[in-house]
Amino acid sequence: MSKRVLTTESGAPVADNRNSASAGIGGPLLLQDQHLLEKLARFNRERIPVGAPPTPLRQxxxxxxxxxxxxxxxxxxxxxxxxxxxxxxxxxxxxxxxxxxxxxxxxxxxxxxxxxxxxxxxxxxxxxxxxxxxxxxxxxxxxxxxDPIKFPDFIHSQKRDPFTGRREPHNVRDFWAHAPEATHQVTWLMADxxxxxxxxxxxxxxxxxxxxxxxxxxxxxxxxxxxxxxxxxxxxxxxxxxxxxxxxxxxxxxxxxxxxxxxxxxxxxxxxxxxxxxxxxxxxxxxxxxxxxxxxxxxxxxxxxxxxxxxxxxxxxxxxxxxxxxxxxxxxxxxxxxxxxxxxxxxxxxxxxxxxxxxxxxxxxxxxKATTAQNHGRDGLMAADAQGRHAKNYEPNSYDGPVETGRPLSAPLAVTGHTGTHEAPLHTKDDDFFQAGELYRLMSAEERQRLVANIAGGLSQVTRDDMIEKNLAHFHAADPEYGRRVAETVRALRED
CATH class of the missing domain: 2.40.180.10 (Catalase core domain)
Structure with missing residues (x-):
């Protein structure tokens, strides 16, 4: 049985759902990345506001x-x-x-x-x-x-499940199981x-x-x-x-x-x-x-x-x-x-x-506060500033409107290579587990005990063994003792 293909809203197949398109390897992201912008823009609009349009006074x-x-x-x-x-x-x-x-x-x-x-x-x-x-x-x-292209997916796994209406331990740990880079932050969050x-x-x-x-x-x-x-x-x-x-x-x-x-x-x-x-x-x-x-x-x-x-x-x-x-x-x-x-x-x-x-x-x-915004934005919902009776809303103009400075805010970023989706360039110590292990080893014995208990408490509620094993593999990779203690605690909680 072939797997279903992930697509955009328009039905086009998605080639890479883990890396945003950038200007070369390690360069800034590109406005042409339709999949990234669509995911982020849709995510921003997934909550129906109280007092929906066209009501002007709304929260x-x-x-x-x-x-x-x-x-x-x-x-x-x-x-x-x-x-x-x-x-x-x-x-x-x-x-x-x-x-x-x-x-x-x-x-x-x-x-x-x-x-x-x-x-x-x-x-x-x-x-x-x-x-x-x-x-x-x-x-x-x-x-x-x-990578921001994974942010909506991550938050979906942490928010309330669309069927049960509650935060599901399975969803949370399932995403973490497939995101080894999360191990460092999970260690922070579950610690003191x-x-x-x-x-x-x-x-x-x-x-x-x-x-x-x-x-x-x-x-x-x-x-x-x-x-x-x-x-x-x-x-x-x-x-x-x-x-x-x-x-x-x-x-x-x-x-x-x-x-x-x-x-x-x-x-x-x-x-x-x-x-x-x-x-x-x-x-x-x-x-x-x-x-x-x-x-x-x-x-x-x-x-x-x-x-x-x-x-x-x-x-x-x-x-x-x-x-x-x-x-x-x-x-x-x-x-x-x-x-x-x-x-x-x-x-x-x-x-x-x-x-x-x-x-x-x-x-x-x-x-x-110390300056006044000077631009040509106009109209839109709840527009309160008339911007002057004869003010022009374009630039350049012949009526003493605000002008550009020609002074960039910051230095330019150098880019090389081709546009497209790229894995982040690896540095000498880059992996998903090294710093999580370093953080674990910095903790006192009492801090480690509380960390292990916090992680195991949620992971023990997961019913799929393969999902549990994927999560445990991340903690083992960070530090063998870390992984062993979480595994033992999960096993004990599931046997109770």
């Missing part, structure tokens, strides 16, 4: 990061970064820039609990003098997949930091790799680390059950009350830097979201501190209508060839245009 639900909290504050530069970037808001020690931060769970619905085992979104909007710079990350430095005690007590990471460019035009690739100044605190599965049932809004309550008391949470921003010319020589692919950059190769360098000191006035107006997009850059900051970043340059903005409409950018929480 559009996020398909991801639906349950969130936020606060305003500022970012203050504490260390000189001008050798690496010409970004104006990072140019002077002591310079303060207004900021807004949104924290969130990833997979759950707006009605879910805060204290659950799930990655956390960590999104920062810097209201700089040259426009908004958005940094969209998580509380983990790695992720489950390394998988359930933060609060948003204040977790780190934030840019996760994806970005590019910085200095005044001389030299390019660097950078990883962001926001280290909590409150100390990392997490909950065990047993500890989390109480706040999840008693106060599902536990993280929201904690953040709100802390700021109201004047106990303003803060994070120190560190970066890891590698010159663009040296990126190919890194032991690990610097653009692979399933890998971290070892600190001994790229030490942390302090840049500044992020402080939250003001709560929102209205959760819906500000927190829920806040939009973040990793393609909101300012001069001196730009994209890298990181495939997950490249896919999200399109996906985030596309999701906002669907969820809130094309005129979400002038909303107060999203609008730039």
């Amino acid at each position: 559009w639900g996020r398909v991801m990061h639906a349950r969130g909290s936020g606060a305003y504050g500022y970012f203050e530069v504490t260390d000189d970064a001008t050798g690496f970037t010409c970004a104006d808001f990072l140019a002077s020690v002591g310079e303060r820039t207004e900021a807004f931060v949104r924290f969130s769970t990833v997979a759950d619905s707006p009605g879910g609990a805060d204290a659950v085992r799930d990655p956390r979104g960590f999104a920062v909007k810097f209201y700089t003098a040259e426009g908004n710079d958005d940094l969209v990350g998580n509380n983990t430095p790695v992720f489950f997949v390394k 930091r998988g359930i933060p005690a609060s948003y204040r007590h977790m780190n934030g990471y840019g996760s994806r790799t970005y590019q910085w460019t200095n005044a001389e035009g030299e390019a660097f690739f950078v990883e962001y680390h926001f280290k909590t100044n409150q100390g990392v605190r997490s909950l065990s599965s047993e500890q989390a059950a109480k706040p999840a049932g008693k106060d599902p809004n536990s993280h929201q309550t904690d953040l709100l009350q802390a700021i109201e008391r004047g106990v303003n949470p803060s994070w120190t921003l560190y970066v890891q830097i590698t010159p663009a010319a040296e990126a190919a020589d890194n032991r690990f692919n610097p653009f692979g979201l399933t890998k971290v950059w070892p600190h001994r190769d790229h030490p942390l360098q302090r840049v500044g501190r992020l402080v939250l000191d003001l709560n929102q006035d209205n959760v819906f107006t500000e927190v829920e209508q806040a939009t973040f997009s990793p393609n909101n850059f300012v001069p001196g900051i730009g994209p890298s060839p990181d495939k997950m970043l490249q896919g999200r340059l399109f996906a985030y903005a596309d999701a906002h245009r669907y969820r809130l409409g094309v005129n979400h950018t002038p909303l107060a929480v999203n609008a730039p």
Whole structure:
């Protein structure tokens, strides 16, 4: 019996559903990749909004990061970064820039609990003098997949099953069984930091790799680390059950009350830097979201501190209508060839245009503060700005309209080779299991025990032996002891 063929919406066969099309091996992704754009755009529209069109006043639900909290504050530069970037808001020690931060769970619905085992979104909007710079990350430095074409598939496996209406252990572990690159993130998620005690007590990471460019035009690739100044605190599965049932809004309550008391949470921003010319020589692919950059190769360098000191006035107006997009850059900051970043340059903005409409950018929480947006966007749903009685909506024009600067925001990315789908280039230490094993071996005996119990608890609910064995093979490959202990615990739980 021949297998069914995977196709696009138009019925054309899909040749490669694991790798997005890029400009050569390791180059930026291409707009011509119809399969990638179709998957991402459709995924963004899979939740029917409350008050569907044509009702103008509607609440559009996020398909991801639906349950969130936020606060305003500022970012203050504490260390000189001008050798690496010409970004104006990072140019002077002591310079303060207004900021807004949104924290969130990833997979759950707006009605879910805060204290659950799930990655956390960590999104920062810097209201700089040259426009908004958005940094969209998580509380983990790695992720489950390394190519955006697999993101909709991954989330489908984690969301509620279309038949049972609940999250199915079979679906979750089936995807992980076929995604060996997820082993590193699974180890993070199932370990002690998988359930933060609060948003204040977790780190934030840019996760994806970005590019910085200095005044001389030299390019660097950078990883962001926001280290909590409150100390990392997490909950065990047993500890989390109480706040999840008693106060599902536990993280929201904690953040709100802390700021109201004047106990303003803060994070120190560190970066890891590698010159663009040296990126190919890194032991690990610097653009692979399933890998971290070892600190001994790229030490942390302090840049500044992020402080939250003001709560929102209205959760819906500000927190829920806040939009973040990793393609909101300012001069001196730009994209890298990181495939997950490249896919999200399109996906985030596309999701906002669907969820809130094309005129979400002038909303107060999203609008730039120190400058005024000057472009020729017009009309659309909820258009409120007439843009002047005689203003022209094209460029160039003869009526003193805004003009281009000719100054690129960041250095160009070099590309070679042919367009098409390519496996990511392998570096000397690149495999799907090495760093997961390193993480396991860093843990104490107690941490390992809790990790094994968390993994085995879900895996033991899977009824297909072949699916269990595929998952166990990943943990064995990461570390023989890791795999053996998970296997023994799964076997014991299934025999009970």
